[in-house]
Amino acid sequence: MAEQYLVVAVFAVIGVGMVLAPMVLGKLLRPENPYREKNMPYECGKDPFGPAQSMFDMRVYVLMLAFLIFDVEFVTIVPPLLVMKQVGLQGLIEIFAFVGVLLLGLVYLWRHGHLEWVKST
Numbered sequence: 033m034a035e036q037y038l039v040v041a042v043f044a045v046i047g048v049g050m051v052l053a054p055m056v057l058g059k060l061l062r063p064e065n066p067y068r069e070k071n072m073p074y075e076c077g078k079d080p081f082g083p084a085q086s087m088f089d090m091r092v093y094v095l096m097l098a099f100l101i102f103d104v105e106f107v108t109i110v111p112p113l114l115v116m117k118q119v120g121l122q123g124l125i126e127i128f129a130f131v132g133v134l135l136l137g138l139v140y141l142w143r144h145g146h147l148e149w150v151k152s153t
Contacts, residue, residue: 094146105134
């Protein structure tokens with residue numbers, strides 16, 4: 033049992049090392065030469081205008097999150113459907129329960145107007 037934890041710990045240390053090592057090496061090896069143009073925000077080769085940080089509309093995030101949820105739903109539902117003979121009726125009931133919970137979320141988004149891009153006041 034302890035060997036399994038050791039394997040996980042070794043992989044975790046290697047993973048962290050693979051992230052930190054290039055960052056530390058880059059910090060040690062690259063020259064420090066800051067100047068105004070180098071520190072400007074990059075906008076596809078054009079001179080930037082306006083503030084670099086701006087507020088995004090919250091509706092964008094809600095719609096992206098809803099898309100992500102239903103995209104993951106599709107990926108989660110397809111494998112049991114492909115092996116429907118092995119999962120049987122219990123698997124089908126679990127799929128319907130999963131879809132039902134997600135449909136409740138969709139109804140919530142719809143009722144509160146989060147799926148409408150232009151909300152009426």
